[in-house]
Amino acid sequence: MRSSTVQLITLATVVALVACGDASPGAASTPDATSATPVATADSPTSEAAAVAIEAKALEWHYTPDAWTVAAGEAFTLEFNNAGGVEHDWTALKLEEDIEKLAEFEESKVLLEVAEVPSHESRTETFTIEEPGTYQVICTVSGHFNTGMAGTLTVE
Numbered sequence: 001m002r003s004s005t006v007q008l009i010t011l012a013t014v015v016a017l018v019a020c021g022d023a024s025p026g027a028a029s030t031p032d033a034t035s036a037t038p039v040a041t042a043d044s045p046t047s048e049a050a051a052v053a054i055e056a057k058a059l060e061w062h063y064t065p066d067a068w069t070v071a072a073g074e075a076f077t078l079e080f081n082n083a084g085g086v087e088h089d090w091t092a093l094k095l096e097e098d099i100e101k102l103a104e105f106e107e108s109k110v111l112l113e114v115a116e117v118p119s120h121e122s123r124t125e126t127f128t129i130e131e132p133g134t135y136q137v138i139c140t141v142s143g144h145f146n147t148g149m150a151g152t153l154t155v156e
């Protein structure tokens, strides 16, 4: 008698555990999935929109536009489109390294560049600038800066 009672209790416990085990995942996953889905959907567009794109078009002898603004410490892509008839580049100089004429230019002053883009070609590159400030942008091809091929990149 005693042993069969123990067996019944044990069996009942196992059935209860199995029943709980079956019920728990179903009961728990349904509300979790419902509440988690909107959160994940809201997060995804925000993180994907982080890369900022700016454009620069080169003509003789200027950039269009000739002023750009990006956020400090955040990656941005620059699409540089040479719509002109000769080679151009887009070179941002380091802070405090602004020049007045091309003769003052040295490679050591270059912060970043999209170099040597042939006529009617485009380049897209991704950069990140950590330090806020106003950076001078110039075309380093001989004679171009002196005829006004320059712009301003603001990092804020």
Ligand SMILES: [Cu+2]
Binding pocket: 058, 087, 088, 089, 139, 140, 141, 144, 149
């Ligand atoms: Cu140029």
